[in-house]
Amino acid sequence: MRIFTPQGDYGRLQCTVPCVQETWAAKRFLDRVLAAYDRETGRVTAPAALPICPNRGADVFPNVRVGPEFVDGAHMPAGDRLNRWLGDAPGTARLLVLATGAGFNTPGVIRWPMENVVRHTSGARLLRVNPDHPESPPTSGTGPCP
Template sequence: MYSRKKTSAFTEPSWTPTERLKQAVETAEAIVVGAGAGLSASSGLLYSGPRFETHFEDFIEKYHFPDMYTAGFYPYLTLEEYWAYWSRHIYWNRYDRPVGEAYRLLLEMVGRREYFVLTTNVDHCFQDTGFDEKRIFATQGDYGLWQCSLPCCQRTFKNEESVRRMVELQRNMRIPGELVPRCPVCGRPLTMHLRCDDRFVQDAAWYATQTRCMDFLSRHRTGRVVYLELGVGGNTPAIIKYPFWRLTLENPDAVYACINPEPWPLPEEIASRALWIGADIKKTLEEITDGGAE
C-alpha cells in the first residue's frame, strides 16, 4: 500500500523528476488526471504505422492517406464510403483493441485514492480498463456514440451493433445504402460524436459528468493534490494544461506534473512545484508503480 504520511514531494533536490513525482503521488490526498492522445499512443494505439496499414490498406492505396487522423477528415463523396471508413475506424479503436498497459499501470497508481480523470480521448480506454465511469469526463466525445448531423436534438445514440454490421457487410470500400445511420428524430444522417465544431452535442450525460468533475475540483482546491498531465498536445491546451496550471498556482500544496516526450515550458509561477518528464508514459508509470507489482 502507498504511504499516507505527510511529507514534502520536493524536499530532496537530488531526486530525479520521476522520483519526485512518485513521492508526490504517494502522499497525495487527491489526483486529477488529464489525459491526451499520447497516453493511448504509449499503449500502442497509434494512428499510423502497422495498425493503419493493416486495417486500411484499400483506403491507403486509393487516397494515399498517411494516417487515420487524415483519413477521418477526408471529404468522401458518398455516405456509403464515409461510413465504410468510419465504421472500421470506430471498430479498431473502440471495440476491437487491447486494453493498453499504460492505462492499467495508471489505474494501479490512482485506484486506491481519490481521483478524477479529465480527458480529450474518445477511445473509451479508461472505462474498459476499469476506471470508475463516474470519475471520467471525456469532454470531446466518444467513438461509441453518434449524433444528429444538424443537430436537431441534444441526444446521442449508441452505435456498436450498427458498426459491427457495417464492418461485416461492406464491400469495395462501401457499406450497403440501407446501413447509413439516420437520426431517429428528423431523418438526417447521423455523424460522429466528436467535437469538431459548434454542432457538437452535449447531452444530459455529458453535463452530468461535467458537474461531477467540477464538484471534484471544487472539493479539492486545497490540500495535497497532484495534477497529472499525460500525453496532452498543443491543439487544445485550454481544456487540460492551462486549467491545471491555474489550479496549481491557486493551491500552494499542489503539484503539477507533465509526462510527455515533447517538451513544454513550465510557468515560472509554479516552477518550484512543477515537473516535466520527457519520457515514454508507460515506462514512467512502470517506474512509479514498480511495474504494477503489489
C-alpha cells in the same frame, strides 16, 4: 477512476444537425455497417446499413468537438463532478493531472483549463503526454512532473 472528456467520445455518434441533445453508442450502428461491408471493393453493399439519426434521418458523425454542432451534454456532469471534487479536496491533497494529447487545436477546452487547475492547486502536478507539444507551464503548482 472517473474520466472527464470535454472533447467528446469516438465511441458515440450524434446527429449532424443536431436535432436533439443526445448521443448514441456507435457499436450498434457500426455492427450494421460491418455486416454490409465488402472487403474486396471497400464499399458498403447496403446503403440502408449506413448510420443515420434515429430521430430526423440526418447524417451522423462521431460525438467529438468539431464545431458548434457538438453535443456536449453527456460529458458535462463529469465536469461538474470534477469541479465539486476540486472544491472539496483538502489543501494537503496531492493531485496528478494527466493530460493526454492536449495540444493547440482547441487549447481552451483541455490544455489551458487543466494548467489552471494545477496552477491553483497546492501540491498538484501536471503530466502531459503529447509528442508534438509536451511543454508544461513553468508556474504550475509545485512544478511539472519530471
